[in-house]
Amino acid sequence: MPTPARIHVAHALHEVFGEGGRVPDIWDRDLGEDAHLAQALLGLCLRRWGRLQAWVKPNLKDPTRGVPLGTRVALAMGLAQLAWLPGVSDHAAVNESVELAASRELGFLPHKGLVNALLRRAAKDRSALAAELDALPPALDRTPAVERALAAALAPHGAEGELEVLWARLQKPPRPTFRLLKGEVPEGMQPDPELPGCLHLPEGESFPRPWLEASCGMVQDRSSQALLAYVWDRPVTRILDACAAPGGKTTSLALRHSGAALTALEVHPKRALRLRQTLQQRGLEAHVIQADAAEWLETASGDFDLILLDAPCSGSGTMQKHPEWPWISHDDLPRLTGLQRRLLTAAAARLAPGGLLIYAVCSWLPEEGVAHAEWLATARPDLRPAEVWPAARVAGREASAGATAFFRPNPIAWEGEGFQGFAVERS
Numbered sequence: 001m002p003t004p005a006r007i008h009v010a011h012a013l014h015e016v017f018g019e020g021g022r023v024p025d026i027w028d029r030d031l032g033e034d035a036h037l038a039q040a041l042l043g044l045c046l047r048r049w050g051r052l053q054a055w056v057k058p059n060l061k062d063p064t065r066g067v068p069l070g071t072r073v074a075l076a077m078g079l080a081q082l083a084w085l086p087g088v089s090d091h092a093a094v095n096e097s098v099e100l101a102a103s104r105e106l107g108f109l110p111h112k113g114l115v116n117a118l119l120r121r122a123a124k125d126r127s128a129l130a131a132e133l134d135a136l137p138p139a140l141d142r143t144p145a146v147e148r149a150l151a152a153a154l155a156p157h158g159a160e161g162e163l164e165v166l167w168a169r170l171q172k173p174p175r176p177t178f179r180l181l182k183g184e185v186p187e188g189m190q191p192d193p194e195l196p197g198c199l200h201l202p203e204g205e206s207f208p209r210p211w212l213e214a215s216c217g218m219v220q221d222r223s224s225q226a227l228l229a230y231v232w233d234r235p236v237t238r239i240l241d242a243c244a245a246p247g248g249k250t251t252s253l254a255l256r257h258s259g260a261a262l263t264a265l266e267v268h269p270k271r272a273l274r275l276r277q278t279l280q281q282r283g284l285e286a287h288v289i290q291a292d293a294a295e296w297l298e299t300a301s302g303d304f305d306l307i308l309l310d311a312p313c314s315g316s317g318t319m320q321k322h323p324e325w326p327w328i329s330h331d332d333l334p335r336l337t338g339l340q341r342r343l344l345t346a347a348a349a350r351l352a353p354g355g356l357l358i359y360a361v362c363s364w365l366p367e368e369g370v371a372h373a374e375w376l377a378t379a380r381p382d383l384r385p386a387e388v389w390p391a392a393r394v395a396g397r398e399a400s401a402g403a404t405a406f407f408r409p410n411p412i413a414w415e416g417e418g419f420q421g422f423a424v425e426r427s
């Protein structure tokens with residue numbers, strides 16, 4: 001039997017490459033110490049899947065024949081361990097992959113011998129294997145969806161020529177970023193030089209679990225923190241967070257505008273429950289409502305001085321944290337852009353005179369961000385762009401002074417998820 005860590009990795013790879021699905025957030029929860037090996041192995045297989053498959057092809061007797069997913073998974077896992085995980089012995093890398101190939105559920109039994117032969121041969125010179133794999137073109141690991149997302153990320157900054165630089169950056173596992181909620185900066189954490197309250201964990205420092213459990217801080221991406229560092233000094237008494245779970249931005253809003261009445265909407269019951277619990281643990285008050293935000297906004301009464309619409313999106317800006325993104329199905333993009341438009345229409349209708357509406361998505365695709373801003377400018381001419389972000393920080397190196405109403409960090413110069421956002425105010 002392969003170890004649970006390898007079985008979990010194989011399941012995750014089947015989910016992504018067999019079903020086009022995402023790796024579930026809690027896929028490695030019960031692995032204990034083995035979670036590190038599993039995370040490293042899954043990350044390597046996902047980030048280098050194209051090259052691993054390209055290496056296998058010419059080593060087959062008949063390279064033109066299709067190879068079942070069970071064989072591809074077993075081979076990718078074996079090769080990744082041999083090439084890039086020097087702490088894993090030859091024996092473990094080869095034998096456990098052969099056992100996986102023999103598994104009824106996860107492998108393809110007729111190819112047990114093939115997996116054994118290929119991996120044994122590769123194990124004879126692991127450095128040569130790593131060199132061969134590393135020498136294959138990185139573009140093999142990119143799908144058309146990735147090419148389109150990267151082009152969309154770079155074009156607004158005139159940086160189309162830097163696609164390989166951006167892709168190389170996205171292949172490095174991201175540095176975790178935190179937000180200080182109360183108390184002192186814990187020892188070992190580094191304050192971000194640009195964003196007050198944003199903290200980094202230097203390499204080698206242990207994950208600050210007790211500090212997080214005491215609600216003194218939270219994990220929050222640097223782009224989310226920069227988005228919420230908007231400059232806005234009009235009075236705010238009623239706030240709406242329209243798509244709120246898991247509650248990172250609700251927390252920031254509650255702390256920043258303490259005293260204001262905060263309503264937080266979330267459509268999924270489990271996520272709404274988690275949002276309520278998180279806010280309670282942090283000692284923050286908000287009226288959490290489990291509802292479809294568009295329906296709720298279209299039917300409930302009252303308006304808001306500040307509305308945040310952190311809309312559901314394709315997540316194209318999160319592929320550094322989610323290396324499965326290139327390989328999952330993106331068929332639901334039209335549904336998502338339709339939902340975003342409906343949510344934006346409904347939110348804009350509930351903005352109080354003098355109020356501020358911020359729309360954001362963790363995606364670079366123009367149809368999820370800039371296209372909605374352009375549409376809104378025509379549909380609601382009474383809403384003006386609100387220049388609430390320092391341009392030097394969030395518009396990239398092409399803008400160094402003044403403020404901007406469009407939040408779009410240059411992905412080459414920015415450490416953080418890919419984000420797009422815009423702000424409008426009602427006169």
Ligand SMILES: C[S@@+](CC[C@H](N)C(=O)[O-])C[C@H]1O[C@@H](n2cnc3c(N)ncnc32)[C@H](O)[C@@H]1O
Nearest residue numbers: 243244245246247248249266267292293310312
């Ligand atoms: C990008 S996430 C929000 C992240 C959150 N603002 C934070 O910073 O922690 C989008 C959220 O919107 C929720 N959602 C999706 N469709 C929705 C809808 N129609 N109404 C309300 N919430 C929705 C999703 O379940 C998800 O939790």
